Amino acid sequence: MDLITEVPADAYQTILNNQQAVFRLYHRELDPFQADYINVFGRVYVDEINRRILRFITTASQLDVSQAQKKLDATRSTIYTLRTILQECAGQPDRPVTCDREKLHQYLQTLDRNIDEFTQTTDRTLTLADAVEEGLAGSEPSAVQPQPNLVEEANSLANVGETVQDYRDALETLTRLETDLDQMESKLNLFLDIDPIILISPFRAEVQNVSLVPIKVTDYFSPAVIILLLQHLTVTFAALSMVRERRLGAMELFYVSPLSPLETLLGKYLSYLTFGGVVASVLVALVALALGAPVLGSWLNVALVILGVLFTSLGIGFVISLVSKTDTEAVQYAMIILLTSVFFSGFLLGLQTLWAPVRIISWMLPATYGIALLREIMLRGDPPTANVFIQLVTIGLGLFIVAWYLLRRSMTQS
Numbered sequence: 001m002d003l004i005t006e007v008p009a010d011a012y013q014t015i016l017n018n019q020q021a022v023f024r025l026y027h028r029e030l031d032p033f034q035a036d037y038i039n040v041f042g043r044v045y046v047d048e049i050n051r052r053i054l055r056f057i058t059t060a061s062q063l064d065v066s067q068a069q070k071k072l073d074a075t076r077s078t079i080y081t082l083r084t085i086l087q088e089c090a091g092q093p094d095r096p097v098t099c100d101r102e103k104l105h106q107y108l109q110t111l112d113r114n115i116d117e118f119t120q121t122t123d124r125t126l127t128l129a130d131a132v133e134e135g136l137a138g139s140e141p142s143a144v145q146p147q148p149n150l151v152e153e154a155n156s157l158a159n160v161g162e163t164v165q166d167y168r169d170a171l172e173t174l175t176r177l178e179t180d181l182d183q184m185e186s187k188l189n190l191f192l193d194i195d196p197i198i199l200i201s202p203f204r205a206e207v208q209n210v211s212l213v214p215i216k217v218t219d220y221f222s223p224a225v226i227i228l229l230l231q232h233l234t235v236t237f238a239a240l241s242m243v244r245e246r247r248l249g250a251m252e253l254f255y256v257s258p259l260s261p262l263e264t265l266l267g268k269y270l271s272y273l274t275f276g277g278v279v280a281s282v283l284v285a286l287v288a289l290a291l292g293a294p295v296l297g298s299w300l301n302v303a304l305v306i307l308g309v310l311f312t313s314l315g316i317g318f319v320i321s322l323v324s325k326t327d328t329e330a331v332q333y334a335m336i337i338l339l340t341s342v343f344f345s346g347f348l349l350g351l352q353t354l355w356a357p358v359r360i361i362s363w364m365l366p367a368t369y370g371i372a373l374l375r376e377i378m379l380r381g382d383p384p385t386a387n388v389f390i391q392l393v394t395i396g397l398g399l400f401i402v403a404w405y406l407l408r409r410s411m412t413q414s
Contacts, residue, residue, distance in 0.1 A: 006025075086104070229283060243329075261411050301377045315402070320337075341365050
């Protein structure tokens, strides 16, 4: 059994106690990535439960509002009758005033009761509708039109006077009341037309990649594989070169020859750069043609970055070769460089995920620069970032000087 979920025993009582009910997920996962996945799964699982509960509450609220339509129709019917009575009480210029005061007060009481029932049914829903408008439309609270006070307007009709002007004022109040009811009905209908799912989840995200071509996983790792292979091959061959020549006695030929340490080192650089260039051409061709990885940028920029990585990697290899005593020692140093590059160059983990002091080690490796530059060229089509490329070449020049110094000291001592 991989995962056990414990459902809260009395969630309702816990919520009534003003506490959150807890779903507990038990696991024995050793892989930290899988453990993080379980944490994310738990949050998504609980979010979905919360969303369904909100949907149920919102749906119930909308059903309550739909029942208010009957009360609204009854209120309108009462208003229509009251209007007729008040018009009779207000009189007309061409006929005597007739008014049934008892019937008037009876319908005023009915109107007051209808308004009370209607507002009790819709007040909380209208408050929710105003909150939705304020939150989703980005309106200021003061910009949202306040709800009319129907109860206050109905109460103002309760003590209507007996003069013609009082009846006419009551007719105006009745007209305002009818207008306010129309406004509230319109807002309620808008609220009813919204799907409960939309109300509780009004937003969704759509991710669109604006890259020139869709990038697959193999495409993303292809530049890193090219750089890592080239660095390791170059470092290993350069690290073994002078150790073997010293073991086989070939270095003595350089010591007695008229070649200077600088000329000797330049010759080795040129030969291994040529070899590395051939290997790089084969690798890039295989990646681009066989795997179908995109090369959106300039091929000249690709060659320039690879040349910079080869040059800097050769510096590391020759320094290792000049400080190592045996082949085994040189190979071990080369393997340390490879493992460091795999974990800290951005090949497996992004540089932004590494601890800041560790990134210092990352930016000492040629692979870090090569991977970043080659991805930008191949996958984005951008030219190489100037300062990053300059840093790569600067490290290569520094290693060249160190290798020249070590070779010159070795030849001088011999």
